Amino acid sequence: MRPEDVASVAIQAAKVAGADQAEAFVVSSRSVSAYVDDSRVKSVEEKSDLGVAVRVIVGGRLGQASSSVSSLQQAQACSRTAVQTASLIPVDKVFKGFAWPAKGRSRFKANDPAVASLTVEEAAERLKHIIGTAIEPRKVKVPNGVLRVADLESVVANTNELLTRREASLVFVMLSAMTHGTSPGEGTEFFFSPYLKELDEEKLGSSLRAKAKASAQAKSFKGRTKLPVMLPPHELSEMLQGSIHFALSAENVNRRRSPLVGKLGEKVTAKCLSLTDDPLDRRGMLSSPFDDEGTPTKRKTLVKDGVLKGFLYDLYNAQLSEVEPTGNGLRRSTSDALSNYQQGIGIAPVCLVVRPGSKSVEDLIEDMDHGLLVEKTASPDVHPITGDFGLEVRCAHLVEKGEVKSTVKHCLLSGNMFQALNQIRAVANDDTVSRNLILPSVLFEDFELIGSE
Amino acid sequence: MMQDILQKAVDRMLSGKADFCDVRFQSLRRLNVVMVDGAVRNLTEDAIEGVCLRARHDGSWGYASTNSSERGAILEAASKAAKNARLGTAKGKRIPEMRGERGSHRARVKLHPSKVPLEEKLSLVKDLDQAQREVKSVVNSNAAYAESIKTTMLANSFNAALEWEEVRGRLNCMSIASNGSRTEVYYDIEDGSGGYEMFKSLDTSKMGLACAKEAERMLSSKKCPSGETTCITDPMISGLLAHEVMGHASEADEIVKKRSFLSDVVGKRVASDLVTMVDDGTLQSAHGYIPFDDEGTRSSRTVIIDNGRYQGYMQSLETAADMGVKPTGNGRAQDPHRRVFVRMTNTFFEAGDWKLEEMIEGVKHGVLTDRSISGMEDPVGGGFEAKVLRGFLIEGGEVTDMLRGFTLTGKALEILKTTDAVGNKLELDGGTCGKGVEDLVPVSSGGPHCRSRIILGGG
Numbered sequence: 001m002r003p004e005d006v007a008s009v010a011i012q013a014a015k016v017a018g019a020d021q022a023e024a025f026v027v028s029s030r031s032v033s034a035y036v037d038d039s040r041v042k043s044v045e046e047k048s049d050l051g052v053a054v055r056v057i058v059g060g061r062l063g064q065a066s067s068s069v070s071s072l073q074q075a076q077a078c079s080r081t082a083v084q085t086a087s088l089i090p091v092d093k094v095f096k097g098f099a100w101p102a103k104g105r106s107r108f109k110a111n112d113p114a115v116a117s118l119t120v121e122e123a124a125e126r127l128k129h130i131i132g133t134a135i136e137p138r139k140v141k142v143p144n145g146v147l148r149v150a151d152l153e154s155v156v157a158n159t160n161e162l163l164t165r166r167e168a169s170l171v172f173v174m175l176s177a178m179t180h181g182t183s184p185g186e187g188t189e190f191f192f193s194p195y196l197k198e199l200d201e202e203k204l205g206s207s208l209r210a211k212a213k214a215s216a217q218a219k220s221f222k223g224r225t226k227l228p229v230m231l232p233p234h235e236l237s238e239m240l241q242g243s244i245h246f247a248l249s250a251e252n253v254n255r256r257r258s259p260l261v262g263k264l265g266e267k268v269t270a271k272c273l274s275l276t277d278d279p280l281d282r283r284g285m286l287s288s289p290f291d292d293e294g295t296p297t298k299r300k301t302l303v304k305d306g307v308l309k310g311f312l313y314d315l316y317n318a319q320l321s322e323v324e325p326t327g328n329g330l331r332r333s334t335s336d337a338l339s340n341y342q343q344g345i346g347i348a349p350v351c352l353v354v355r356p357g358s359k360s361v362e363d364l365i366e367d368m369d370h371g372l373l374v375e376k377t378a379s380p381d382v383h384p385i386t387g388d389f390g391l392e393v394r395c396a397h398l399v400e401k402g403e404v405k406s407t408v409k410h411c412l413l414s415g416n417m418f419q420a421l422n423q424i425r426a427v428a429n430d431d432t433v434s435r436n437l438i439l440p441s442v443l444f445e446d447f448e449l450i451g452s453e
Numbered sequence: 454m455m456q457d458i459l460q461k462a463v464d465r466m467l468s469g470k471a472d473f474c475d476v477r478f479q480s481l482r483r484l485n486v487v488m489v490d491g492a493v494r495n496l497t498e499d500a501i502e503g504v505c506l507r508a509r510h511d512g513s514w515g516y517a518s519t520n521s522s523e524r525g526a527i528l529e530a531a532s533k534a535a536k537n538a539r540l541g542t543a544k545g546k547r548i549p550e551m552r553g554e555r556g557s558h559r560a561r562v563k564l565h566p567s568k569v570p571l572e573e574k575l576s577l578v579k580d581l582d583q584a585q586r587e588v589k590s591v592v593n594s595n596a597a598y599a600e601s602i603k604t605t606m607l608a609n610s611f612n613a614a615l616e617w618e619e620v621r622g623r624l625n626c627m628s629i630a631s632n633g634s635r636t637e638v639y640y641d642i643e644d645g646s647g648g649y650e651m652f653k654s655l656d657t658s659k660m661g662l663a664c665a666k667e668a669e670r671m672l673s674s675k676k677c678p679s680g681e682t683t684c685i686t687d688p689m690i691s692g693l694l695a696h697e698v699m700g701h702a703s704e705a706d707e708i709v710k711k712r713s714f715l716s717d718v719v720g721k722r723v724a725s726d727l728v729t730m731v732d733d734g735t736l737q738s739a740h741g742y743i744p745f746d747d748e749g750t751r752s753s754r755t756v757i758i759d760n761g762r763y764q765g766y767m768q769s770l771e772t773a774a775d776m777g778v779k780p781t782g783n784g785r786a787q788d789p790h791r792r793v794f795v796r797m798t799n800t801f802f803e804a805g806d807w808k809l810e811e812m813i814e815g816v817k818h819g820v821l822t823d824r825s826i827s828g829m830e831d832p833v834g835g836g837f838e839a840k841v842l843r844g845f846l847i848e849g850g851e852v853t854d855m856l857r858g859f860t861l862t863g864k865a866l867e868i869l870k871t872t873d874a875v876g877n878k879l880e881l882d883g884g885t886c887g888k889g890v891e892d893l894v895p896v897s898s899g900g901p902h903c904r905s906r907i908i909l910g911g912g
Contacts, residue, residue, distance in 0.1 A: 041540065042514060042543040043516060044513075044515055045516035046516075046517050066499045067501070089496050128542070178712065255592075255593040257593050257629045339790065379828075414911040452863070
């Protein structure tokens with residue numbers, strides 16, 4: 001079944017059931033995953049998925065439903081459910097309607113035909129290559145992880161005669177490596193790209209091995225200190241998702257839970273930081289000319305030289321704020337193509353680009369008199385409302401006079417992300433695709449490091 | 454009819470050289486109602502149906518899945534699963550032949566959610582949202598109801614032919630309070646396995662108002678002290694220690710490949726003798742209750758630590774074969790598109806005999822936690838990390854100032870060896886567990902209040 005056909009049937013069914021307006025988001029995907037377990041390829045999967053999410057407006061009431069689809073009848077049933085739910089809820093005073101067709105949009109593709117044609121055998125071979133590079137007999141093994149490729153096509157159609165299509169691919173790798181012995185160290189490595197050719201198995205495997213070995217050298221940190229801290233892209237991307245992404249969402253601004261409420265035009269970060277949402281950056285995992293409501297996406301400067309320039313809007317929040325939507329109503333994922341139709345519309349950057357600096361990470365370390373170079377924390381979460389964080393350090397390097405002097409773990413890195421964004425010492429030039437961001441390492445001024453006594 | 458097709462799929466995988474195989478047809482129906490600031494923000498019904506085919510060859514698995522319930526599509530997927538199994542390089546012991554479970558099991562509920570009008574559920578959420586807005590400093594009120602009905606039909610090469618149903622519900626509220634210069638958040642949750650009866654006797658207005666008042670109180674909370682201190686963890690935080698560190702490290706797939714700091718500790722002392730910890734999938738009202746796991750093994754109670762001494766691990770069919778023990782009913786999958794591996798159910802520390810007041814009285818200087826934000830596993834290093842929503846300072850045996858959110862850390866075994874008091878009231882907190890970054894399954898974790906030495910900071 002073609003996604004367009006499913007969408008068309010769903011919209012027609014919604015109209016027959018009584019919908020004044022209807023929208024169908026349909027996604028079809030093929031995923032191949034190979035999992036490693038104890039340095040062996042343990043599971044190989046090939047999965048196909050097709051599903052629909054339907055939104056309807058009935059007498060000013062907004063109803064929603066989603067369903068996996070194996071027949072057109074299921075899509076029709078999903079539409080009828082959406083209409084039924086709408087009939088039970090109060091009139092929505094905010095939401096007036098779905099997106100209108102945009103004129104003159106170029107057909108932008110950020111998908112890789114090599115992903116679509118990759119066989120399960122080839123996926124398993126690529127994973128074996130990474131494992132083979134990472135392991136060292138009796139020294140380093142690869143206990144678990146996944147290599148996943150997915151090819152997907154999604155369409156958004158609605159009763160305004162809008163029809164947008166997104167063809168996308170994703171290559172996602174997440175692996176850990178650990179050393180043998182009684183006090184093992186573990187390192188992790190991520191890879192995100194829409195393109196298979198970007199995947200360098202040798203580089204990934206070598207980095208994994210090095211991280212595991214470095215982690216094995218880590219000793220428990222004692223006492224406490226304040227020091228400059230360098231956060232690498234994959235740690236920082238999660239911290240930014242938990243702080244600045246949340247704060248830039250118009251949903252959180254409208255609900256007055258964003259710390260950036262009322263700060264448009266004000267300085268909110270250090271001058272060296274500029275943030276742009278660039279949905280047509282071909283490196284981005286979610287890049288496309290339309291969001292998942294069919295709204296055209298556009299390049300948006302969100303923070304320029306430290307000054308807040310704008311927020312991110314989906315259709316609902318744009319109508320609530322009486323502004324144009326920015327094309328940031330998304331259902332898509334950076335690591336999985338399965339069941340995207342089950343995700344409700346959420347506001348997120350399509351591809352948040354942190355402007356890189358001019359110096360390399362190595363140069364910044366050389367310039368460092370005293371500091372911490374973080375490699376891995378337990379979970380780089382930030383309290384989205386307050387910005388506070390306390391991260392358990394799993395592996396980090398203490399730097400003195402430009403050189404790594406020791407490696408530490410079992411301690412807490414503490415600070416506040418919104419304050420930290422105002423206290424940036426330098427932005428490095430190692431820009432990396434991580435989730436829905438493209439960002440480099442960033443060196444922050446003083447964080448607190450707390451160990452046992 | 455469907456069981457016949459599933460059996461044919463099993464036959465197809467066996468003829469494709471699988472030495473073990475299973476197939477599960479799963480249907481998941483969910484309802485979500487979300488109210489924000491007095492208006493319905495989201496009312497969604499989701500339906501997922503699919504078939505997962507799984508074949509084992511030597512020690513490797515091949516998977517394939519399809520949304521289709523058509524015979525031809527399922528048999529084609531079965532062939533793919535059998536072929537994919539031969540691409541792996543893992544070795545493992547053969548899963549010993551055992552008698553497959555058979556039968557059909559409906560969820561034991563008094564009031565099935567499908568029989569309750571949607572209007573009643575909307576009213577429940579509306580009351581919960583509205584009550585929060587009676588507190589003036591609340592700038593954003595949130596209330597949500599969620600229910601899920603999951604049915605599984607399973608067949609395998611041990612002649613299993615099973616069908617069962619799992620029903621869960623969850624009601625939660627979250628209040629955001631602000632005084633202009635500070636913003637704080639508080640939440641409350643009721644959840645479990647069972648029917649709508651779990652919400653029938655609930656006073657949602659009281660629940661919403663209490664949540665809002667606590668968010669307001671947090672506006673005057675203070676920064677917590679940092680460093681190693683005496684900490685009384687509340688049931689949620691005790692549960693994070695049980696689940697994230699001791700639990701994940703007790704999943705036998707981590708043991709088999711020696712990725713766990715608990716790999717060789719059976720029979721050894723790993724905690725103070727006040728500490729007993731279990732994983733129990735048979736607790737019928739708990740959020741992580743399962744009658745059978747996703748391999749068709751009946752759920753069970755696994756004692757992991759008994760009075761400080763380590764006992765044993767949670768097992769799937771495969772890990773049980775590798776370790777030469779019985780499966781414990783912990784082979785679980787998120788949905789028909791996801792793989793099965795060792796997962797927890799309801800994981801908690803057992804209650805002791807201390808009253809909370811007695812535990813506080815014995816602390817000269819310390820902290821009492823209240824509710825979690827998140828936690829993270831560390832099966833390799835045994836490190837504990839818990840993000841705490843808020844806490845209270847304890848000075849001279851009395852609770853004094855309220856503390857804003859902070860983080861606890863330390864090595865789990867060192868923390869548990871310092872545990873000198875375990876409370877007499879066990880509470881469980883439901884949620885979902887992702888192992889790695891995906892594969893979410895419903896679980897609960899908990900315990901009583903526990904008093905230990907822990908490093909804290911942040912906030």
